[in-house]
Amino acid sequence: xxxxxxxxxxxxxxxxxxxxxxxxxxxxxxxxxxxxxxxxxxxxxxxxxxxxxxxxxxxxxxxxxxxxxxxxxxxxxxxxxxxxxxxxxxxxxxxxxxxxxxxxxxxxxxxxxxxxxxxxxxxxxxxxxxxxxxxxxxxxxxxxxxxxxxxxxxxxxxxxxxxxxxxxxxxxxxxxxxxxxxxxxxxxxxxxxxxxxxxxxxxxxxxxxxxxxxxxxxxxxxxxxxxxxxxxxxxxxxxxxxxxxxxxxxxxxxxxxxxxxxxxxxxxxxxxxxxxxxxxxxxxxxxxxxxxxxxxxxxxxxxxxxxxxxxxxxxxxxxxxxxxxxxxxxxxxxxxxxxxxxxxxxx
RNA sequence: GGGCAGUUGGCGGAGUGGUCAAUCGCAACAGACUGUAAAUCUGUCGGGCAACGCCCUACGGAGGUUCGAAUCCUUCACUGCCCA
Numbered sequence: 001x002x003x004x005x006x007x008x009x010x011x012x013x014x015x016x017x018x019x020x021x022x023x024x025x026x027x028x029x030x031x032x033x034x035x036x037x038x039x040x041x042x043x044x045x046x047x048x049x050x051x052x053x054x055x056x057x058x059x060x061x062x063x064x065x066x067x068x069x070x071x072x073x074x075x076x077x078x079x080x081x082x083x084x085x086x087x088x089x090x091x092x093x094x095x096x097x098x099x100x101x102x103x104x105x106x107x108x109x110x111x112x113x114x115x116x117x118x119x120x121x122x123x124x125x126x127x128x129x130x131x132x133x134x135x136x137x138x139x140x141x142x143x144x145x146x147x148x149x150x151x152x153x154x155x156x157x158x159x160x161x162x163x164x165x166x167x168x169x170x171x172x173x174x175x176x177x178x179x180x181x182x183x184x185x186x187x188x189x190x191x192x193x194x195x196x197x198x199x200x201x202x203x204x205x206x207x208x209x210x211x212x213x214x215x216x217x218x219x220x221x222x223x224x225x226x227x228x229x230x231x232x233x234x235x236x237x238x239x240x241x242x243x244x245x246x247x248x249x250x251x252x253x254x255x256x257x258x259x260x261x262x263x264x265x266x267x268x269x270x271x272x273x274x275x276x277x278x279x280x281x282x283x284x285x286x287x288x289x290x291x292x293x294x295x296x297x298x299x300x301x302x303x304x305x306x307x308x309x310x311x312x313x314x315x316x317x318x319x320x321x322x323x324x325x326x327x328x329x330x331x332x333x334x335x336x337x338x339x340x341x342x343x344x345x346x347x
Numbered sequence: 348g349g350g351c352a353g354u355u356g357g358c359g360g361a362g363u364g365g366u367c368a369a370u371c372g373c374a375a376c377a378g379a380c381u382g383u384a385a386a387u388c389u390g391u392c393g394g395g396c397a398a399c400g401c402c403c404u405a406c407g408g409a410g411g412u413u414c415g416a417a418u419c420c421u422u423c424a425c426u427g428c429c430c431a
Contacts, residue, residue, distance in 0.1 A: 065385095176388040178383065178387040260385040
């Protein structure tokens with residue numbers, strides 16, 4: 001029969017009515033928590049694709065270091081929003097949004113449920129709630145501001161921001177170079193303050209009806225997985241991958257090469273420190289990154305958290321996630337408002 | 348068996364009578380985030396609290412000197428190096 005444990009399997013494809021409500025399922029969580037494997041299981045069930053929300057996996061040729069799911073792990077499920085640009089090409093949240101929007105639109109045309117999976121909090125937020133209309137980075141303005149920061153010190157730039165855009169200045173720390181520069185850049189480009197763009201936007205957009213599922217693990221277990229994964233990456237040629245990218249001319253200071261791992265390996269290859277130190281920093285910085293992701297997602301509203309126990313199978317976690325998805329889709333079909341019910345676990 | 352050096356908060360390591368809950372480094376924890384976000388930045392870090400101040404326990408154990416000790420003395424334990 002089509003019934004398993006009293007739980008009716010929903011149709012893999014979306015109904016016309018459901019498509020109209022623009023549903024998306026978003027699987028988030030810290031790095032190495034196990035999102036990708038679970039995502040493939042879910043995608044199989046719903047006969048859909050995996051749309052990555054990952055600011056590093058968009059770079060071509062950066063595979064081992066970004067832990068891009070290898071083809072054999074994808075099990076025939078198409079993975080999108082990977083390998084979008086070369087490592088020296090600009091990429092950002094706005095571009096991500098556009099690409100993701102297209103992919104999602106295409107899936108709706110096929111009555112498929114978009115499944116977004118990733119750990120880049122800003123990309124997820126941008127996709128789900130939009131981005132203010134401030135213009136994207138301008139390479140010339142930015143380069144000039146950077147130079148000024150180097151020459152005169154960031155304090156001078158901050159003072160200028162305090163003059164031009166006191167509201168943004170008050171929200172930023174004077175040493176937060178990248179954000180101070182961004183705010184000044186917007187002001188120079190438009191004559192309007194960054195704060196005014198942000199106030200008018202306020203992350204108010206709601207283009208989709210989203211179910212957010214957060215994957216969690218015990219902190220020690222997560223850290224252990226991070227270290228194991230890094231050992232695996234190094235064993236499967238990560239140093240060589242980095243060397244290849246450097247040989248292709250991707251400088252250490254280009255944004256893509258500042259990603260975790262690449263940064264440490266490049267420093268190691270240039271003789272800044274030995275291999276042990278490289279591994280130590282790679283692991284440490286990745287642990288810290290996972291913590292930052294947790295901080296970000298904890299603050300994100302309406303995430304349904306699933307804590308994965310040690311020894312829990314991928315299938316089991318996927319099953320738990322799919323129960324949430326089934327309920328979510330049913331609520332759309334009923335026309336019920338998917339109220340944010342309390343999380344299964346607190347982060 | 349003898350001599351010398353050492354034992355400090357999660358780790359390393361300063362401090363040698365009061366201004367020390369103890370410089371600093373590491374690790375950790377917490378937070379911020381609107382087109383670089385795996386980036387960038389901030390805070391905390393013995394414990395407790397009605398918390399910009401108060402209380403408690405603390406610098407190997409015990410005892411002592413002193414108004415007052417992580418700092419001086421005695422002793423015990425342990426560690427390292429050297430001589431047997």
